[in-house]
Amino acid sequence: MADARGVLVTGGNRGIGLAIARSFAEAGDAVVVTHRSGQPPEGLMGVRCEVTDTASVDAAFTEAEEKIGGPVEVVVANAGITRDGLLMRMSDDDFDSVVDTNLAGAFRCARRASKGMIRARRGRIVFISSVVGLYGGPGQTNYASSKAGLVGLARSITRELGGRGITANVVAPGFIETEMTGELSDDLKKKYLEGIPAGRYGTSEEVARVVRFLASDDAAYISGAVIPVDGGLGMGH
Numbered sequence: 001m002a003d004a005r006g007v008l009v010t011g012g013n014r015g016i017g018l019a020i021a022r023s024f025a026e027a028g029d030a031v032v033v034t035h036r037s038g039q040p041p042e043g044l045m046g047v048r049c050e051v052t053d054t055a056s057v058d059a060a061f062t063e064a065e066e067k068i069g070g071p072v073e074v075v076v077a078n079a080g081i082t083r084d085g086l087l088m089r090m091s092d093d094d095f096d097s098v099v100d101t102n103l104a105g106a107f108r109c110a111r112r113a114s115k116g117m118i119r120a121r122r123g124r125i126v127f128i129s130s131v132v133g134l135y136g137g138p139g140q141t142n143y144a145s146s147k148a149g150l151v152g153l154a155r156s157i158t159r160e161l162g163g164r165g166i167t168a169n170v171v172a173p174g175f176i177e178t179e180m181t182g183e184l185s186d187d188l189k190k191k192y193l194e195g196i197p198a199g200r201y202g203t204s205e206e207v208a209r210v211v212r213f214l215a216s217d218d219a220a221y222i223s224g225a226v227i228p229v230d231g232g233l234g235m236g237h
Helices: 015-026 054-068 092-120 131-135 141-164 186-194 204-214
Strands: 006-009 030-035 045-048 074-077 123-128 166-173 226-229
Touching (some): 006 054, 015 204, 092 123, 092 166, 123 141, 131 141
Parallel strands (some): 006 030, 030 045, 074 123
């Protein structure tokens, strides 16, 4: 394999983010996860970070670089929140907070990471979106908007920085087996499964493998792409 790289995964303390972080660590990379509270997962380095705050993002990257002993070469922007609600009842705060975390938070991390990547003339930025970003979801105008926005973000970064050995791509998971989906009722699970051509939920590890591929040398000529990992649910991305 290639030399170990510095990898930062936002929201890497649970769910899909944790699977991504562990996948990079198992491959020999130096991995730091961001978390808002508590302790980092066992075996992984962690830094506190609030992605809605520029100063917090800057400090987290600086601390991560110290822990890694070098620059952050791979950034996976995974941190996200939901505040679902019907359009006519959704408050400005419910809309703004989701967009500020999911979309602007990813922008802040990419902006901070780009400084070192431009100097090094290499880098990998991967945004974790959702099938909902392009498929839509009732009660999720805020979440879907934030996740769709990541596509424009990645493609604009690609046009700006593509000539400097930097790629920016989007991974759009569908229904993935996590604590969240585990709490769904059997009737709701059955309904969701009927819409998935693969006939099953995905695993966090399946998402992690795609992220690792996009961060690898094998994917050096892939940028501005949206890769669905959804069993065929959102075909047409």
